[in-house]
Amino acid sequence: MRLFSIIAAAVALTIAAPSAFADKRAEAFVQSNANSALSALNDRTITAEQREAKFGQYMNQFANMQSIARRVLGVKARSLSDAEFNRYYKIFETYALEVYQVHFDQFRGEAIRVTGSKDDGPQRSTVESVIKSSQTGKDTKVFWDVLLSNDGKTYRVRDVGIELGGSILWLAQEQQAQFVSFLDRNNGDIDKLIGRINVLLADMEARKKDGRGSAFKG
Amino acid sequence: MKPVFHLLPRTLPVFAAMALSGCLTAGPNPDDPYEDFNRQMFAFNDGVDRAIVKPVAQGYRAVTNEPIREGVGNFSSNLGEPLTAVNHVLQGKLPDAGATVSRFLINSTIGLAGIFDPASSIGIQRTKEDFGQTLGSWGVDSGPYLVMPLIGPTNPRDLTGMGGDLALNPLNYPEFENDDAIRAGTAVLWGVDAREGALEATGELDQQIDPYTTVRRLYGRTRAADIGIPYEEPNDASDLTDDELDF
Numbered sequence: 001m002r003l004f005s006i007i008a009a010a011v012a013l014t015i016a017a018p019s020a021f022a023d024k025r026a027e028a029f030v031q032s033n034a035n036s037a038l039s040a041l042n043d044r045t046i047t048a049e050q051r052e053a054k055f056g057q058y059m060n061q062f063a064n065m066q067s068i069a070r071r072v073l074g075v076k077a078r079s080l081s082d083a084e085f086n087r088y089y090k091i092f093e094t095y096a097l098e099v100y101q102v103h104f105d106q107f108r109g110e111a112i113r114v115t116g117s118k119d120d121g122p123q124r125s126t127v128e129s130v131i132k133s134s135q136t137g138k139d140t141k142v143f144w145d146v147l148l149s150n151d152g153k154t155y156r157v158r159d160v161g162i163e164l165g166g167s168i169l170w171l172a173q174e175q176q177a178q179f180v181s182f183l184d185r186n187n188g189d190i191d192k193l194i195g196r197i198n199v200l201l202a203d204m205e206a207r208k209k210d211g212r213g214s215a216f217k218g
Numbered sequence: 219m220k221p222v223f224h225l226l227p228r229t230l231p232v233f234a235a236m237a238l239s240g241c242l243t244a245g246p247n248p249d250d251p252y253e254d255f256n257r258q259m260f261a262f263n264d265g266v267d268r269a270i271v272k273p274v275a276q277g278y279r280a281v282t283n284e285p286i287r288e289g290v291g292n293f294s295s296n297l298g299e300p301l302t303a304v305n306h307v308l309q310g311k312l313p314d315a316g317a318t319v320s321r322f323l324i325n326s327t328i329g330l331a332g333i334f335d336p337a338s339s340i341g342i343q344r345t346k347e348d349f350g351q352t353l354g355s356w357g358v359d360s361g362p363y364l365v366m367p368l369i370g371p372t373n374p375r376d377l378t379g380m381g382g383d384l385a386l387n388p389l390n391y392p393e394f395e396n397d398d399a400i401r402a403g404t405a406v407l408w409g410v411d412a413r414e415g416a417l418e419a420t421g422e423l424d425q426q427i428d429p430y431t432t433v434r435r436l437y438g439r440t441r442a443a444d445i446g447i448p449y450e451e452p453n454d455a456s457d458l459t460d461d462e463l464d465f
Contacts (some may be wrong), residue, residue: 064462064465067461067462067465071459071462102425147458147462147463147465148463149465150463150464154465158458164439165439165440165443166444167439167440167442167449169439174435177431177435178426178427179428181430193427196427197427200425200426203424204425207425
């Protein structure tokens with residue numbers, strides 16, 4: 001009788017703990033949504049502008065862009081007014097999507113294959129996947145830092161890591177290092193950061209037009 | 219006479235020590251104490267690159283085709299094999315040293331002075347080791363990040379390693395007619411070829427918010443991976459906050 005009680009308690013604990021099931025659900029979330037976002041980049045039946053809009057729509061469902069936008073500012077995020085944040089967020093979202101497009105462009109025409117995951121806490125896991133680089137023809141590991149919402153219903157990607165030369169390049173972490181460094185050297189002036197992002201966006205746009213940019217040309 | 223190659227092993231560490239002790243003042247950033255100096259050198263190197271090195275690399279690409287550049291790259295890499303083998307030995311990787319010596323012998327003969335790479339075709343893949351990696355594998359700490367004029371991103375360990383490489387490279391010792399001129403020419407060819415190969419990557423660098431920070435992190439990450447040690451960059455965004463889960 002005591003044995004049954006222990007088993008029942010163990011089963012109850014397993015069901016109650018979200019992390020026990022989080023990995024498989026997180027894996028399915030990544031498998032489905034990553035491939036949707038990638039397929040948006042490859043959809044040649046629509047115009048470049050429509051592709052860009054579709055990719056942005058998928059990425060907003062896939063990742064918590066507002067949270068990423070705050071995080072990459074470091075401690076500076078706490079001192080921003082709502083008006084300042086909204087002004088910054090408008091341009092950040094465009095920039096972040098461009099950066100993701102450039103990185104994902106190397107996987108054009110390929111599909112993500114989820115290979116496993118590990119729990120990093122009750123509401124956080126790292127999903128590991130593999131995709132063939134269309135440029136090198138080699139398999140590249142892509143890691144997804146995935147969060148589960150407090151209500152246990154929604155998943156969102158927190159960061160994407162691409163294996164590069166034996167180490168992992170986490171895109172949001174790289175952005176944070178650069179944003180914080182830039183703000184530190186410009187007295188925390190958010191408008192200077194917005195100006196810098198605008199310069200980069202104009203350069204990216206020019207690159208796309210003359211064929212040096214991402215998959216979105218033509 | 220050996221004006222360059224025999225002096226550099228002795229002068230580089232001295233230069234590094236002078237720079238660190240006298241010319242540089244540590245700043246407030248503990249992750250990059252010489253940041254102000256480094257950024258000035260970064261800007262200087264960038265200016266030299268835009269004015270001279272990059273146009274030369276673009277010209278080289280314009281007047282050569284892919285097979286020629288591959289041959290030049292193979293030739294340059296082949297000349298680096300003896301140094302890699304010496305560093306393999308110093309790191310205790312004797313099988314790797316043997317493989318590298320085999321590569322050098324095969325490619326220098328059958329591969330026509332290294333222009334072709336038959337060794338890779340038979341499964342002996344290229345590895346690359348330098349004395350900075352060797353020092354790292356012995357547990358020597360990298361020290362603070364530095365950007366040196368014309369050399370670029372480095373640190374005291376890797377700067378010392380550069381001097382060590384010049385001293386340890388067996389190909390720097392044979393004497394023959396015009397040996398220094400030939401070595402200098404080979405070094406320039408290697409540099410131009412390497413810069414040509416990095417044209418796209420540096421184009422991406424221009425699209426970064428703060429290219430200096432990108433290069434610093436990239437250098438730290440790449441060297442750590444080369445040595446086989448974890449790369450740790452403080453102030454990263456890996457710590458989770460409660461409000462991130464509220465969506």
